Amino acid sequence: MDISSVKPFKGALYQAIAVGACLLGLSSATEAAQSIRVLLSANVSQFDVRADRPLWVTDAKGHSQTLRTSVRVQVGEHGFLLNGVRMPTERLTLQGGDQGLTLTFPRPTRKSHGAAVSSGDSGVAISVSGLIHLVRKGKGFLVINRVDFEEYVKGVVPAEVSSAWHPEMLKAQAVAARTYALYQQMLSATRDYDVAATVQDQVYRGKQGVDAGILRAVEDTRGLVVTYEDAPIYAAFSSTAAGLTEDAMNVWSKEYPYLKGVECPFDLASPYYQWKSSFKVDTLEQNLRQQGFSVGTIATMTPLSFSRGGRVAKLRILHSGGELILRGEELRKAVGYTIIPSTQFAIESIGREVVLSGFGAGHAVGMCQWGAKELAELGYPFSTILRYYYPGTELQNMTLTKPPTPPSS
Numbered sequence: 001m002d003i004s005s006v007k008p009f010k011g012a013l014y015q016a017i018a019v020g021a022c023l024l025g026l027s028s029a030t031e032a033a034q035s036i037r038v039l040l041s042a043n044v045s046q047f048d049v050r051a052d053r054p055l056w057v058t059d060a061k062g063h064s065q066t067l068r069t070s071v072r073v074q075v076g077e078h079g080f081l082l083n084g085v086r087m088p089t090e091r092l093t094l095q096g097g098d099q100g101l102t103l104t105f106p107r108p109t110r111k112s113h114g115a116a117v118s119s120g121d122s123g124v125a126i127s128v129s130g131l132i133h134l135v136r137k138g139k140g141f142l143v144i145n146r147v148d149f150e151e152y153v154k155g156v157v158p159a160e161v162s163s164a165w166h167p168e169m170l171k172a173q174a175v176a177a178r179t180y181a182l183y184q185q186m187l188s189a190t191r192d193y194d195v196a197a198t199v200q201d202q203v204y205r206g207k208q209g210v211d212a213g214i215l216r217a218v219e220d221t222r223g224l225v226v227t228y229e230d231a232p233i234y235a236a237f238s239s240t241a242a243g244l245t246e247d248a249m250n251v252w253s254k255e256y257p258y259l260k261g262v263e264c265p266f267d268l269a270s271p272y273y274q275w276k277s278s279f280k281v282d283t284l285e286q287n288l289r290q291q292g293f294s295v296g297t298i299a300t301m302t303p304l305s306f307s308r309g310g311r312v313a314k315l316r317i318l319h320s321g322g323e324l325i326l327r328g329e330e331l332r333k334a335v336g337y338t339i340i341p342s343t344q345f346a347i348e349s350i351g352r353e354v355v356l357s358g359f360g361a362g363h364a365v366g367m368c369q370w371g372a373k374e375l376a377e378l379g380y381p382f383s384t385i386l387r388y389y390y391p392g393t394e395l396q397n398m399t400l401t402k403p404p405t406p407p408s409s
Contacts, residue, residue: 034149034398036181037133038204039193040126041105043140046074048104048123049132051096057082059089075140092134100129100207103143128155128206135192144193145206149398153178154218156202158209160237161369169373170217171382176367177202178398179225179235186232186403199337226386227396228258231404235390238362239369240270242344244309245389246364251307251329251343254407258390259365261309266378267370272341272361278353279335287334288324296320301350309364311343329363366390 041047049055050070057071058064067082071094074081079088094101104125130147147155156177157163157170180202185194197204225232234256236248241264248259267273281298288295297320304314304325312328326334328343345358367389375385383395 035130035146036149036152036185036195037188037193038145038147038152039196040103040128040143040145041197042137042142044075044105044143045140046072046106047143048072049094049096050102050104052099053097055101056095057087058093058095059087060091061089073134075136079136080134080141090136094132094134100127101132102127103132105143126206127208133192142192145197149178149181150218150222152181152204154210154214155204155206155208156181157214157217158211159203159205161373163209163211163213165373166376167213167217168376168380168382168385169369170213171221172367172372172376172385173237173369174217174221175224175226175382175386175395176235176237178221178223179227179232180237182225182398182401183232183234183404187406221382223397223399224395225398225401226390226393227401228390228393230396230400231402232398233258233390233393233404234407236363236366237369237389238364238366240267240272240342240359240361241309241364241368241371242267242270242273242342242360244364245366245368246307246309246311248365248407250309250311250313251363251365256407258393260391262388262391264368264371266372266374267360267368269374270361270370272370274357274359275341275361276348276355276357277339277341278355279339280353281350282352284331284335284354285319291330291334293324293326293334294321295324296322301347301354303347307343309344311364312345313343 048070052069054066054069055071056064057067071082076086079086079090080092081087102125104123106123128145128147129151130145133144133146135142135144153174157173160177161169161173163170181195184201188194195201226235227233236259243264244261245264247261248254248256285295285298295317298317299320300318302316303312304316307313315326315328315331317324317326332340332343340356341361342358342364344360345356348355348357367386372385372389375388376382386395387393
């Protein structure tokens, strides 16, 4: 794409450059050490942890002891079992050496005709720095990584985009990830954790994939967040807009003044720009019922309304029990976000299977990752890219921000 084709959008982009240039030195500002609590896994009954030196274990009353470098943690009747030794406490903290900790979780079992079947492999491992907090909940426990904020950002960026992408895009992703995490942390005082390590918030894989490019992007933007009226924003991002980005109100029925749709003709190279998919009608029926919708045998499904960006806002489903009106994102949730990559689709046919053809991937609110990649390659700095996708915002050091106001509905 020639840079001249960006002409209609240059005003918004260039307007941001002037302010952005003076902020590039802000990342070196003195800032207080800050950590974040990341939920690695919930409802855990067992996992293994190892370190490069004996583990230091502390219970809820502050009593500490050292254990060997490899420990199996299991649910106990009134607490935990560590290598089979009972520890009657509702909370535990594990600390390793300078190299951090490696946690290995059993792979999820799949069900075959109602019976659980083991996957047969060794499990899912994640290496992290910081501390591990264990919190008993119901029949299992939560596994929470308390980690330095910047180390957390390093673990998010390569999990969300390719580390081979343009450095300015990696910086934009680092700032967006840091901003999103700070926003959630400021509103999570009553929770056991600040963010989840999955697409529920943003993907975090600890030390996996952290290379020189990732380290440079995080360090070059250290402490920088996107703000609106001096508070961190809800820095939503998704893969591919394939057209206009979307107003948050159209997707989540929540009003964020900085999450307004902007034109995004920059993501044509995305492998998710255009797609085709299908799913079984009886699977949709079953999943909708599991999510609390009263639905019979589905006969037809038609789009009822569209957003300004051309995405399906609402659908009408006619079934044997009557009519059901669904939001486009509710359909994605019911069928699966990977099966229906976006709500920008048309229904090609419906029988025993529904066949869709569509464009884009993700909710399309906020920053388009493939669009940001193209803008970076066109020569735009990360500060300009962020101001383009989050209109009316500024870059600021995270230590100077105030708590955000929850959105209005």
